[in-house]
Amino acid sequence: MANSRNGTIEEWSPSGLPIKPIPGSYGIPIISPIYDRLNYFYFQGHMEYFKSHVTKNSSTVVRMNMVPGQFISRNSNVVAVLDAKSFRVLFDPSKVDKKNTLTGTYIPPLSLYSGIRPMAYLDTTEQLHSSLKSFSFHLLASRKSEFIPSFHKAYSSLFDTVETKLASGPVEFNALNQSAAFDFTCNAFLGAVPSDVIGPSASNKAAIWLLLQLHPVASHLTKFIPWPIEDLLLHCCQLPPFLARSNYEALEEFFSKSGESLLNDAAKKFGLSRDVALHNLIFMTSFNANAGFKNFMPIILKWLTQAGATLHGLLAQEIRSVVQSYNGTITLDALEKMELTKSVVWEALRLDPPVENQFGHARADLIIESHDTAFKVKKGEMICGYQPLAMRDEKVFRNAEEFVADRFVGDHGKKLLDYVYWSNGPETVMPAVGNKQCPGKDMVILVGRLFVADLFLRYDTFSAVHDGMLLGLEPKIVIKSVKKSSNK
Numbered sequence: 210m211a212n213s214r215n216g217t218i219e220e221w222s223p224s225g226l227p228i229k230p231i232p233g234s235y236g237i238p239i240i241s242p243i244y245d246r247l248n249y250f251y252f253q254g255h256m257e258y259f260k261s262h263v264t265k266n267s268s269t270v271v272r273m274n275m276v277p278g279q280f281i282s283r284n285s286n287v288v289a290v291l292d293a294k295s296f297r298v299l300f301d302p303s304k305v306d307k308k309n310t311l312t313g314t315y316i317p318p319l320s321l322y323s324g325i326r327p328m329a330y331l332d333t334t335e336q337l338h339s340s341l342k343s344f345s346f347h348l349l350a351s352r353k354s355e356f357i358p359s360f361h362k363a364y365s366s367l368f369d370t371v372e373t374k375l376a377s378g379p380v381e382f383n384a385l386n387q388s389a390a391f392d393f394t395c396n397a398f399l400g401a402v403p404s405d406v407i408g409p410s411a412s413n414k415a416a417i418w419l420l421l422q423l424h425p426v427a428s429h430l431t432k433f434i435p436w437p438i439e440d441l442l443l444h445c446c447q448l449p450p451f452l453a454r455s456n457y458e459a460l461e462e463f464f465s466k467s468g469e470s471l472l473n474d475a476a477k478k479f480g481l482s483r484d485v486a487l488h489n490l491i492f493m494t495s496f497n498a499n500a501g502f503k504n505f506m507p508i509i510l511k512w513l514t515q516a517g518a519t520l521h522g523l524l525a526q527e528i529r530s531v532v533q534s535y536n537g538t539i540t541l542d543a544l545e546k547m548e549l550t551k552s553v554v555w556e557a558l559r560l561d562p563p564v565e566n567q568f569g570h571a572r573a574d575l576i577i578e579s580h581d582t583a584f585k586v587k588k589g590e591m592i593c594g595y596q597p598l599a600m601r602d603e604k605v606f607r608n609a610e611e612f613v614a615d616r617f618v619g620d621h622g623k624k625l626l627d628y629v630y631w632s633n634g635p636e637t638v639m640p641a642v643g644n645k646q647c648p649g650k651d652m653v654i655l656v657g658r659l660f661v662a663d664l665f666l667r668y669d670t671f672s673a674v675h676d677g678m679l680l681g682l683e684p685k686i687v688i689k690s691v692k693k694s695s696n697k
C-alpha cells in the first residue's frame with residue numbers, strides 16, 4: 210500500500226500495477242439479468258454485449274450478468290475477463306475451480322448422462338478427472354492412424370453431395386456437415402459409422418441431446434418462432450430430459466457395441482467402471498468432439514469465403530505442391546509443411562473460437578491483472594472469459610479484427626500462438642491430466658488443416674454466403690458454386 214500523489218491510499222499488485230475496484234454492476238435483481246439476457250441473445254448479440262460493457266466501464270475486467278440468468282441459473286453474476294492478459298487466469302488450476310462450470314452459470318440435468326458427471330464438468334482436484342483425462346489421451350493416441358482415412362471418407366462423401374445438389378441451386382453446408390462430423394468422429398474413435406449402424410437420423414439424435422444441454426445458451430432456433438416466445442421456451446426453464454431419452458438410448462447402444470474394446474481398456478488400464486467409461490465416451494465423442502467440429506468447419510468456410518479467390522489460389526498452390534512432394538498423399542508430415550494452411554486455421558480459431566466462453570470459480574481471494582490495472586476477486590466469485598474479445602486484443606494482435614491469412618507464418622507469427630486460446634489454454638501449452646485444456650487439441654488442428662487441404666485439392670476456388678448464425682452458435686454457410694481443380 211502507498212500514498213499516491215493526490216493523497217489517497219493506493220494498493221499495488223505484486224507486479225506493480227495499481228489495484229482498483231472492478232467496475233460494472235449487476236443492476237436490479239431479477240430485472241437486470243432478464244434485460245441483459247435479451248441484449249445478449251436478441252438486441253446486441255454476444256460480441257456487442259461484451260464490448261458494450263468494456264466501453265461503458267473503460268475496463269476489460271468488469272462485473273456483469275451472464276446468460277441464461279433467471280430462472281435457470283442460481284446466480285448470473287460474473288467477473289468477465291476480456292483481454293489477452295486477464296483471460297489467462299482461467300488456465301491456472303491453482304487459481305480457478307472448474308467443477309460444474311463447463312456451461313457457465315447453470316449445469317444441465319445429470320439424467321442426460323445417465324446420472325454421471327462427465328469429465329468436462331470435473332475439476333482437476335477430483336481424482337476421477339485424472340483417470341478420465343488419461344483415458345482420453347489413450348483413446349486419441351490409439352486411434353490416431355484412423356483420423357485421416359475417416360476424415361476423407363466422411364468429407365469426400367459430403368463434397369460429392371454438395372456437387373450433386375449444386376446442379377439444382379445453392380447448398381446449405383451445415384446440415385451436411387452435422388452428419389459428416391458425427392460420422393467422421395465416431396468412425397475415427399470407434400471404427401463404426403453411426404449413419405450406417407443407427408441410420409441417417411444418427412446425427413439428429415446427437416443434435417437433439419446436445420440441444421437439451423445447450424438450449425439455455427442457444428437462440429434463433431428457427432425464424433418461425435418470434436423471439437419473446439423463443440426466450441420463454443429456451444431460456445426460462447430447463448427442457449425436460451425425457452425429450453432426449455430415446456435418442457440417447459440409441460447412442461448408448463451404438464457406443465456400447467462399437468466401443469467394446471475401448472471400454473475394456475478403460476476398465477483394465479484406467480480402473481474406470483463400465484458405466485463411467487461408457488457415458489464419458491459418449492460425451493467426449495458426441496459433445497466435445499462432434500459439437501466442436503459442427504461449429505469449426507463452418508467457421509473455416511466463413512473466413513475462406515470472405516477472403517476470396519486470391520487466398521484460395523495461394524492455398525491451392527501450397528497444398529498441391531506439398532502433396533505432390535509426398536507422392537500425392539496427405540500425411541501428418543505433409544500437413545506440417547503447409548505454413549499458410551496452418552496459419553489460416555489458427556487465424557479462424559483466433560477470430561471465431563468454436564467454444565466462446567470459459568468459466569471458473571476463484572479458489573481463494575485473487576488478484577487478476579489486465580494490461581494496466583489489477584483487480585481483487587473474492588473466493589467463490591465466478592470468472593467468465595469471452596474468447597472472441599480476448600483474442601482480438603489490439604495490444605497483442607495488430608489489426609486484430611481483421612482476418613490476416615498469414616498472421617502465424619514465420620518466427621514473429623509463431624510467438625503470437627501463445628495468445629491463441631481456443632483449446633482453453635495457450636496454443637503453445639499441451640493438455641495434461643493436471644489442467645483443463647482440451648485433450649483433442651492436436652486432433653482439432655489436424656482436422657482443420659485436413660479440411661482446408663482437401664478443399665483446395667478438390668477445388669481451385671468456391672463461392673458461398675455467410676447467412677447469419679444457426680442457434681446463435683455456428684455460422685450458416687450456403688455454398689453457391691465450386692470450381693473443380695484445374696490440376697486434375
Ligand code: HEM
Pocket residue numbers: 307310311328329330331342345349493494497498499500501502505562563564566567568631632633644645646647648649650652653
Ligand atoms: C473443434 C473442436 C473442439 C473444440 C473447439 C474444443 C474446445 C474445448 C474447450 C474450450 C474445452 C475447455 C472447456 C472448459 O473447461 O471450459 C475443451 C475441453 C475438453 N475437450 Fe475439447 N474441443 C474440441 C474437440 C475435442 C475433441 C476432438 C476431443 C476428443 C477427445 C475433445 C475432448 C475434450 C474433453 C474431454 C475436454 C475436457 C477436458 C478436461 O476436463 O480436462 N475436444 N475442449
